[in-house]
Amino acid sequence: MSHGGRRSRQGHAQASRSVAGLLSDMGAGLQARPAVPVQLDDDRLFTQFVSARGRRARGTGWAPALAPLSMWRMTSEQAPVLWPLTAAQGLPPTGAQMGIDLLSGGAFYCDPLGWVKDDAIGVTNPNMFVFGKPGRGKSATVKIFCLRMMDFGYRVLILGDTKDEYEGLCLALGVEPFAIGHGLPARVNPLDIGPLGGGWERLDAAEASRRASIVFHRWLMLIRGLVGSQKIGSESVPFGPSDETAVSSALRFLTGFTHGGTRLREVTVPQLWAALDEPTDQLVNECRFASPRQFYDETRTLRDALGALVKGHLQGLFDEPTTIKPDWRAPIQSLSLSRLDKSGDGAVGIALLCLNSWGQGMREIAERGDVRIVVRDETWKQMRLGLEPVKTLDSNLRLSRHVGDVQLVVYHKPSDPLSAGAADSQAVAIAKDLLHLADIRVLHGQDKAVADELADLLGLNAVAQQLVTGWAMGGKGRALWTVGERQFKVECRLTPLERDLTYTNEALRIA
Ligand SMILES: Nc1ncnc2c1ncn2[C@@H]1O[C@H](COP(=O)(O)OP(=O)(O)O)[C@@H](O)[C@H]1O
Ligand SMILES: [Mg+2]
Incomplete structure (x- = not known):
């Protein structure tokens, strides 16, 4: 751009206007560049001036040609007059900084409640659904989102940590998770009044x-x-x-x-x-x-089904009054279900169903300003149980309307609710209904085979499908974020500490 400008300035020296002239037509003037005095302290870091080309020696980064940079100094109000077509970062820089928005090159921030309050963004609820193949970085994205939102006063409730993967985060914050399992004292009554x-x-x-x-x-x-x-x-x-x-x-x-x-x-x-x-x-x-x-x-x-549960999956876990006393003032509270892992996905699914309902109850009244991120990871295990459990989840989310709560649900594919029953029209309608409960969707990498359902259930066009099945598969933490109608190509970045806290390949490392 600067080259073109320079050439045209030379070519039409008489006809063309200067930048200062153009801006003054728009009612503003260019600011004079203030003289910055160079101060040299004795303990200065760099003792020698080096030219913009660098020092001409091996390994010093010397550049034979200077980058064609041109420098302008103006206000942000004036800049769009000169560069009207530059893609801008569309969302305000508030909330958790998640990583890089690769389309604009700027930082990407996630602020669900801020987005709801801003009419220009077109998000009507702060709920988030996170999708992706196992191992694509869904849980890591959730964990760093929670961690970074804590700086803004958000507290976190993990409704069922099926693999103890939130334990590291809890312990780092000085909180001991509640472990639920056979032979352990903790009981959660899903029929708690709350x-x-x-x-x-x-x-x-x-x-x-x-x-x-x-x-x-x-x-x-x-x-x-x-x-x-x-x-x-x-x-x-x-x-x-x-x-x-x-x-x-x-x-x-x-x-x-x-x-x-x-x-x-x-x-x-x-x-x-x-x-x-x-x-x-x-x-x-x-x-x-x-x-x-x-x-x-x-x-x-009805009686037989309940009887089987009472003597089966609920026994010793969800069949007595609640004994745990969560500290609602702690930054995070987590209910660990990893002890149930050996009992199979069915048992874990039932446990998630109970915890989800209990968690909804716990949030039916909350103090003003008690804003919370309620995390439901590995929700597909509940969805696999059948259409009724999917409807229960739908109702849990629909009725969890405490102002300030962000409901965060993690599952694999948009069609997970269909795996519950026949993919008939009722099941499809329920899957779509569930999707309507979140205006913010984070789509990590998926196999090519999932492209069709990305189109059918989420309405993604071919370019967006390609991002999810192609680009996002190329790196952990890469995801297409849909915020209302807008789409962002985001790469989440972890700090070294966060990489430790989110590491989930422990078994592999030991092996
Ligand atoms: N943005 C990222 N940058 C680097 N490593 C990541 C990123 N996201 C996830 N990982 C790593 O990838 C592994 C799998 O991530 P995880 O969040 O458990 O996947 P998922 O929940 O999708 O199965 C973890 O060890 C995690 O530390
Ligand atoms: Mg995970």
Whole structure:
């Protein structure tokens, strides 16, 4: 550009205007360059002046030709007049600095709540979905995002660390994660009432009923997901309207809500199952069954599915009142599920389902300014369980509306929810619905075979698909970030400390 300018200045010396002239037409003048006095201290770092070409000696970086640089000095308001076509960094430099935006060459910052507040960016919720093949750097991106957002007062909640990979980050921050596993004392009650149950006796009737409907809905979605995760042959156990009535009524009885109790009693899944397995006459009437016999017949699969869970995956983990006491003021809290790894993906999926629902409950009330990043890594394990567990996740995210929470979900492919059931239209609709819950998507590398679903489910064009299946596969931490309608080609950069904290190939290193 500077060359062209110089040539044209020579060629049309009379006709063309100077930069100063052009700017003055726009109502601004060029600033004079202030004289900077050169100060030489005795302890100065460089004792000798070197010409711009460097020193002419081997290994000193001497350049035979100078780069064709031209220097201009003007305000940022004036610069666009002279360089109108330069690609600019489209997002403001606020929030966590994540790495380089390769399209503009500038730094890339991620600030979900800031983006929601800025109408020009077109993001309506601060939730983030992170996709990518295993080993592409999804978890590392999540960890450094969390770490760098802590500087802005964000706290972090890890809802299920299935491989203990967040442990290093927690310990570096002086926090011990809670370990959940068979034979360990920690219990999480997925039917925990949560902070909404606090001070129940002081609530007026309207507020009590508003809160009760939130809590009962959360519980119902959990039980629906748990029951739907069970299989008869290859089919999921159905959860119909009669099942819903039976579960809701039983929960209302057990908590004492039916009788207008001054506080809600804590209920566990085994208690719910027992209440359904040996129903009182009152429960049978409430559900409008003619006789206990009919109740038994209509709820058999429900009772059997719950019974299997109570004696199986929930036992010793999620079947008693909550014993852990998270410190909500600590920078990070994490629930480790790595002890369940040997029990298989199914057990881990059920545990994630329980923790997700519990985590939603914990965030139903929060103090002002208590902003939190809620991380759900390896969520595909929950999605594999069936369509009902996917719907439970959808509801957890939809209802986690505490202002200031960033819901961060990590899975492999946009079609993961479809692996749950047949890829029929209902499943596709659910997968798409889930995607609508996040306006920010981080797409790490994927195999070529995934290109079609990137187009169908995410609406990516050919250029963007190529970035995900080609360029992003060429390096860890490379991802296409879609922020509302905009796309950014970002390479995340780790500091040496962060590289240690995010290292996940421990087993390989030892081997
Ligand atoms: N941006 C990056 N730069 C350098 N190394 C990275 C980057 N992102 C991830 N890694 C390394 O790659 C490995 C796998 O990353 P990880 O986040 O566990 O992948 P995923 O969660 O996608 O399976 C880790 O050891 C991590 O330290
Ligand atoms: Mg990971």
